[in-house]
Amino acid sequence: MKEISAAIWSYRHFIVSSIRNDLRSRFARSKLGGLWMILQPLAQVAIYALVLSRIMAAKLPGINNRYAYVIYLMAGMIAWSLFAEVVTRSLTLFVDNGNLMKKMAFPRVCLPIIIGGSSLVNNLLLLVTAVVVFLLIGHPLSLAMLWLPLLIAINLAFAIGLGLILGILNVFLRDVAQVMTVVLQLLFWLTPIVYMPTIIPDRLRFVLEFNPMVHMVVAFQDVLLYGRAPGMAGLIVIAAAAAILLLFSLILFRRAAPEMVDVL
Amino acid sequence: MSESLLSVRGLGKAFRDYGTEWRRFASWLGIHTRAKSETWVLRGISFDVAPGESIGIVGQNGAGKSTLLKLITGTLKGTEGSVTVNGRIAAILELGMGFSADLSGRQNVHHTAGLMGFSRAEIEGAMASIEEFAEIGEYFDEPVRTYSSGMQMRVAFAVATAFRPDILIVDEALSVGDSYFQHKCFKRIREFREQGTSLLIVSHDAGAVQNLCDRALLLENGALIKDGDPAEVMDLYNALIAERENSTITISNHASGRVQTISGSGEAVVEAIMLLNADQEQVEFVDVGQPVTLLIHVLARKDIPRLVLGYMIKDRLGQQVFGTNTYHTEQILENVQAGQRVAFRISFPMNFGQGSYSVSTALVSTDTHLVNNYEWRDLALVFSVSNLSRPVFVGSAWVPPSIEVRNL
Numbered sequence: 001m002k003e004i005s006a007a008i009w010s011y012r013h014f015i016v017s018s019i020r021n022d023l024r025s026r027f028a029r030s031k032l033g034g035l036w037m038i039l040q041p042l043a044q045v046a047i048y049a050l051v052l053s054r055i056m057a058a059k060l061p062g063i064n065n066r067y068a069y070v071i072y073l074m075a076g077m078i079a080w081s082l083f084a085e086v087v088t089r090s091l092t093l094f095v096d097n098g099n100l101m102k103k104m105a106f107p108r109v110c111l112p113i114i115i116g117g118s119s120l121v122n123n124l125l126l127l128v129t130a131v132v133v134f135l136l137i138g139h140p141l142s143l144a145m146l147w148l149p150l151l152i153a154i155n156l157a158f159a160i161g162l163g164l165i166l167g168i169l170n171v172f173l174r175d176v177a178q179v180m181t182v183v184l185q186l187l188f189w190l191t192p193i194v195y196m197p198t199i200i201p202d203r204l205r206f207v208l209e210f211n212p213m214v215h216m217v218v219a220f221q222d223v224l225l226y227g228r229a230p231g232m233a234g235l236i237v238i239a240a241a242a243a244i245l246l247l248f249s250l251i252l253f254r255r256a257a258p259e260m261v262d263v264l
Numbered sequence: 265m266s267e268s269l270l271s272v273r274g275l276g277k278a279f280r281d282y283g284t285e286w287r288r289f290a291s292w293l294g295i296h297t298r299a300k301s302e303t304w305v306l307r308g309i310s311f312d313v314a315p316g317e318s319i320g321i322v323g324q325n326g327a328g329k330s331t332l333l334k335l336i337t338g339t340l341k342g343t344e345g346s347v348t349v350n351g352r353i354a355a356i357l358e359l360g361m362g363f364s365a366d367l368s369g370r371q372n373v374h375h376t377a378g379l380m381g382f383s384r385a386e387i388e389g390a391m392a393s394i395e396e397f398a399e400i401g402e403y404f405d406e407p408v409r410t411y412s413s414g415m416q417m418r419v420a421f422a423v424a425t426a427f428r429p430d431i432l433i434v435d436e437a438l439s440v441g442d443s444y445f446q447h448k449c450f451k452r453i454r455e456f457r458e459q460g461t462s463l464l465i466v467s468h469d470a471g472a473v474q475n476l477c478d479r480a481l482l483l484e485n486g487a488l489i490k491d492g493d494p495a496e497v498m499d500l501y502n503a504l505i506a507e508r509e510n511s512t513i514t515i516s517n518h519a520s521g522r523v524q525t526i527s528g529s530g531e532a533v534v535e536a537i538m539l540l541n542a543d544q545e546q547v548e549f550v551d552v553g554q555p556v557t558l559l560i561h562v563l564a565r566k567d568i569p570r571l572v573l574g575y576m577i578k579d580r581l582g583q584q585v586f587g588t589n590t591y592h593t594e595q596i597l598e599n600v601q602a603g604q605r606v607a608f609r610i611s612f613p614m615n616f617g618q619g620s621y622s623v624s625t626a627l628v629s630t631d632t633h634l635v636n637n638y639e640w641r642d643l644a645l646v647f648s649v650s651n652l653s654r655p656v657f658v659g660s661a662w663v664p665p666s667i668e669v670r671n672l
Contacts, residue, residue, distance in 0.1 A: 013387075014378030021375055025366045103357060105338035106379050172285040255292035258341035261334075262279055 004250065007107035015110055019117040037122050038129045041081050045073050048194050067137040068225070074130045075224035076193030079217045082123040082152070083159045084184060089115045090163025091170055091177045098264035108257055112167070116160045123152065130224070142227030151219055151230065154242050158212065161245030168249075168256045172263060191217050212241045268312040268350070269430055269462050270336065275345035276307040277331055305331050306486045309345070313431065318463040320473035320494055322501045323483035329466050332483065333357065333433055336464070351430025354380070356421065365409035369400065369419045372408055376423045390426045397448075398422040414442060421449055428456055433464045473498060474582045495582030496523045499624075499642045503527035518643045522622075528639035531568055532627040535605070536561040537645045550614045551652040552662050558610040558645075562627060564600045568638070571597040573608050574626040579660050580619055591630060615662040616649045623647075 008015070027033045053069045093111055094101065101108060127148070131141065170176040191213045197205065208214045215238045219230035282288040283300035306328040313319055323329050334340040336347055337355045363372045373394055377387045395404050398418040400411075408416060425432070434453060457463055457476075467473050473480055473494050480497035482490040484504060490497050500515065503525045518524035540557040541547045550556055560573060574589030590596060590608070597606065623645040629636035654662065 010381065011378070013384040014375075014381075017374055017378050017384075021364060021367055021371065024371075025364050029366065100379075102334070102339055103355075104379055105353075106381065169289070172288060252292060259280075259288070261340050 004107075004109050004254075007109060008113065011107055011110050014106075015113055015117065018110070018114045019121065022114060022118040023121060034125075038125050041077055041126050042129065042133075045070065045077055048073055052194060067139070070137065071134060071139050071225050072196075072221060073194060074133065075221040076191070076217045078123065078127055078130060078224070079151075079155060079220040080188065080191065080193055080213070081126060082119055082155050083213060083216070084188070085119045085122065086116060086156065086159035087163040087166065087180070087184065089119065090160065090167040091180055093163075093167045094171045094260055094264065095174070095177075098261075101261055102264060108260075109253065112160055112164050115163075116156055119159075120152070120156060127152075134224075140227070142223075144223045144227045144229055147219075147223045147230055151216075151223065154235075154239050155216055157246050158216070158238060158242035161242060161247075161249045164249035165245065165252055168252055168260070171256075171260050187211065187213060190214075193217055212238050269315050269317075270313040270350070270353075271346075271348040272312070272336070273310050273346050273348075275309040275332075275335060275342050275347060276304060277328075277335060277340065278302040278304045278307075278343040304486055306335070306483075307344075309483075309488045311481060311488065311491055313462050313464070315430070316457070316460045316462060317479065318457060318465065318477045320477035320480040320497070321464060321466045321483065322473060322480060322497065324505060327483040328486040329483055331486075333435075333464070333466065336431075337433060349431070352427075353431045353433065354424060354427070354429035355433040356424045357433065357435050363408050363416065363420065366407050368407055369398070369404040369411070370395075373419065373423050373426075376420070377426065380423075380427075382427065386427070394419075394422045394426045397426075397452075399445075414445070418445055421445075425449075425452055425456070428459060428461055430460075431462045431464060432456055433466075435466045493523075496525075498582060499523070499525040502642075503640055518646075522643060524641075524643040526639065526641045528627070528637045528641075530639060531566045531636075532562055532564045532571060532600070532638040534560055534625050534627065534639060534641055534644060535563045537623065537625065539645060539647050547647070549648050549650060552614060552616065552618070552649055552654045553664070554614050555611065556614050558608075558612075558623065560608040560610070560625060562606045562608065564602055564604045564606070566602045568600040568629070569598065570629040571600045571606070571638075572628050572630060574628060575610065576624045576626075577616075578622050578624065580621070583660075585616060585621065585660055587624075589626070589628070591628075614649055615664075617658065617660045617662060618649055618651050619660065620646065620648045 023034065023037075027036055030036060032039065049070050090112060093115060094108075097111055134141065166176055166180055190208070190211050192200075192208070197208060197214075197218075200208065215231075215234035219234055219238070222228050222230045279302070280288075281301045281303070282291070287300075309332065311319075321329050321332065331340065333355065335342050336349070337353055337357075338347075364375070367375070370391070373391065374384075374387055377390070378384075382390075398404065398415075398421075400415045400418055403411060403415060404419075408419075411419075432453065453463065454476075463476065465473065465476055477494045479492065480490075480494040481488055482497045482501055482504075490500055504527075515523060515525050537558070537560045538546045539548070539550070540559055541550070542555050544557075547556070558575065560575070562571070562573065564571065572589050572591045574587065574591075576587030577585045579585050600606070622643045624640070624642045625644045626640050627638040629638075651657070654664075
C-alpha cells in the first residue's frame with residue numbers, strides 16, 4: 001500500500017496533466033467543447049422530465065416547487081452519472097491501455113486515478129450546473145449540501161473499487177464488459193432515479209435494499225431535494241461498501257498486475 | 265556486484281495457461297491452483313552490465329529478445345529470477361507511444377515525459393532543448409494529427425532521449441525518419457555512451473552490433489547461449505540462422521586466437537583456400553594495391569543441383585569490407601556430381617588499408633545462405649595488408665587519390 005501511494009505521489013504531475021489532457025482531447029474538435037460535459041446529462045434530465053413529469057410529479061409529497069420532479073431527477077442523476085461513468089470507463093481501462101502498458105513502465109495505478117479524477121471534474125461541473133438550475137427554478141439551497149463532498153467521495157470510492165475489480169477481470173475474461181453494460185442498465189432501473197421508491201409494491205421493496213446505489217441516490221436526494229441530512233443507516237452501508245470494494249480492488253490489483261500484461 | 269548497473273540473475277518468464285480463467289482468479293485469492301500448462305519463453309538468463317558498457321542482443325525471431333527487454337524495462341514481471349537496476353532506464357522501442365492526436369506536440373511532450381516519471385519542473389527545463397532537437401518549427405504547437413509520421417518520430421525521439429538515462433535500450437531496426445535525423449539520433453546515442461550511458465541494442469545487423477557494442481548476447485529458444493565478443497557472437501548467430509536439418513556447427517579456436525565457426529549440411533566443402541600473388545606464390549602479407557588471386561578448391565560430397573560460392577572479407581573487428589558470390593556474378597554451377605572438385609580463382613587488386621583481414625566462405629544454392637547452406641566457414645583464411653609502397657593513409661580502403669595543389 002505504501003509503494004502505491006509513493007508511486008502516486010511521484011507521478012502526481014503526470015496524473016494531473018493526464019486528467020487535463022483527457023478532458024481536453026475528449027472535446028477537442030467539437031464546437032461546444034467542454035459544454036458537452038454538462039449538456040448531455042442535462043438533455044437526459046430534460047427528456048425524462050418531459051416524458052415522465054405528468055405521471056411522476058404527483059408522487060412527490062412535501063415539496064411545493066412545481067419543478068420538484070426535475071430536482072428529484074437531477075439529484076439522482078448527479079449520483080448515478082459519476083458512478084456509471086467511472087464504472088463504464090474502468091471496465092475497458094486496462095484493455096484500452098494495453099499497448100501503452102506493454103511498452104512503457106509506469107505505475108499502473110495511475111490509470112484508474114486518472115479516470116476517477118476526470119470523472120470527478122465532470123461530476124462537479126454537472127453539480128454546479130444543477131445548482132444554477134435549482135436557483136433558476138426557485139429551489140433554495142440548504143446547509144445540508146455541506147454533506148455533498150462526503151457523499152461524492154464515497155460515491156467515487158465505491159465506483160472506483162467496483163470498476164477496478166471489473167476492469168481487472170475484464171482483461172482475462174472479456175465477457176465482463178459485455179455483461180456489465182447490460183447489468184448497468186438494469187441497475188439504473190433498479191435504482192429510484194426516475195421514479196420514486198413509493199411506486200414499488202411493498203412486498204418487492206426489500207429488493208432495493210440489496211442495491212447499494214439505492215442508498216447512494218437516496219442520500220443525494222435527501223441533501224439536494226429535501227434539504228436534510230442523509231439517513232445514517234444508508235450512509236454507513238454505502239461507506240462500508242465503498243471501503244470494502246476499494247480495499248479488495250487494491251489487493252486484487254496487486255496480485256493481478258504482473259499477469260495482466262501477459263495476456264494483453 | 266554492487267558496481268554493475270544492471271544485474272540479471274536466473275531470469276525466467278513463463279506464460280501460464282490456466283485452462284479456465286476462473287482458476288487464475290482463484291490463484292490470486294490464495295487458493296492453490298495449478299496452471300494447466302506453462303510456456304517458458306525465457307529461462308536461466310544471467311548477465312551483468314557495467315556502467316558505460318554497450319551490449320548487443322541478437323537472436324532469431326521468437327528467441328526471446330523482446331521479452332528480455334520488457335523484463336528489463338519492467339513492463340513485464342519475471343516468473344523467476346531477478347532484475348536489479350541501479351539507475352534509470354530509457355527505452356526507444358516504439359516511439360510515439362501514448363501520443364494523443366488532438367494534443368499539440370508540446371502537450372504530448374509533457375504527457376510522455378510525465379509518463380517517464382519526470383516532474384513538471386524537469387520537463388519545463390528540458391522543453392527548449394526538446395523543441396530544438398525535434399526541429400519541426402511551428403508545428404511543435406500544432407495538434408499531432410497534422411504531423412507527418414517523420415515529424416511524430418522526431419518529437420518522440422526528442423522526448424525519449426531528453427534526459428540522459430543510465431541505460432538506454434535501442435531497437436536498431438527502429439526507423440527514425442529521414443537519414444539526416446537518423447544520423448542526428450545516432451550521434452546523440454553515441455554522445456550518451458561517451459558520457460557513460462550503457463547501451464542495450466537489439467539488432468540483426470552485424471555491422472551495427474560490431475560498431476557500437478563491446479559485448480554481445482546471443483539468445484536462442486529463450487536461453488542465453490553465448491555472451492562474449494561481438495565478432496564471435498555474430499559468427500555463431502550467422503551459423504545458427506543457417507542451421508538446418510542434419511547440419512552441424514563446429515566452433516573451434518582458430519590459429520589466430522579467434523573463434524572459428526563452421527556450419528552447414530556438408531554436401532560441399534572448401535578443401536583448400538589460399539591467397540596468391542602475381543607470381544602465383546602463396547602469400548600471407550600483401551602490399552597495398554598488389555594484384556592478388558584468392559584460390560578456393562571446393563569438393564562436392566554429394567550430387568548438388570546448384571552450387572554458388574560466396575566470400576566475404578572482414579576486417580580485424582569483423583566489419584564487412586567486401587563480399588559477393590557467384591550468384592551475383594552469374595556463374596552458378598548446375599548439377600555438380602558427387603566427388604567433383606571445382607577451383608574458383610578470384611582475382612582482385614588488394615585495395616585495402618593496413619590491417620589484418622579474414623575471409624569467410626559460403627557454399628550455397630542461391631544468393632543467401634538461408635536456403636541451402638552446404639558449408640559456411642568463418643575465418644577460412646587470414647591475411648594482412650601492409651603499406652609498403654603507397655603514401656601514408658588511414659582507413660580500410662585504398663582509393664588512390666590524385667591531388668592537385670595550385671597557388672591561386
